[in-house]
Amino acid sequence: MNNKLGNYISNLMTVILDSNQDQFIKDLALSELKNLSVDVEQFLRKHIKDDSEEIKKTEKQLLQEEKNVKNK
Numbered sequence: 007m008n009n010k011l012g013n014y015i016s017n018l019m020t021v022i023l024d025s026n027q028d029q030f031i032k033d034l035a036l037s038e039l040k041n042l043s044v045d046v047e048q049f050l051r052k053h054i055k056d057d058s059e060e061i062k063k064t065e066k067q068l069l070q071e072e073k074n075v076k077n078k
Contacts, residue, residue, distance in 0.1 A: 015042065 011019075021027055021035040 015039070018042075 018035040
């Protein structure tokens with residue numbers, strides 16, 4: 007895991023893989039990892055720049071310039 011995930015996540019993964027743990031504890035750890043996954047996904051969606059509006063604007067501008075060239 008190369009210490010990239012953090013101690014909390016690494017510990018949860020260790021609990022899931024530990025054959026000596028009760029299944030209930032493993033399920034709790036798995037549930038917590040799933041919740042963390044959702045939280046990370048929401049964070050990424052919120053903070054990744056949405057370029058779709060900028061792309062549409064650029065396309066419109068290029069189409070307008072193309073029209074202007076054809077009309078000359």
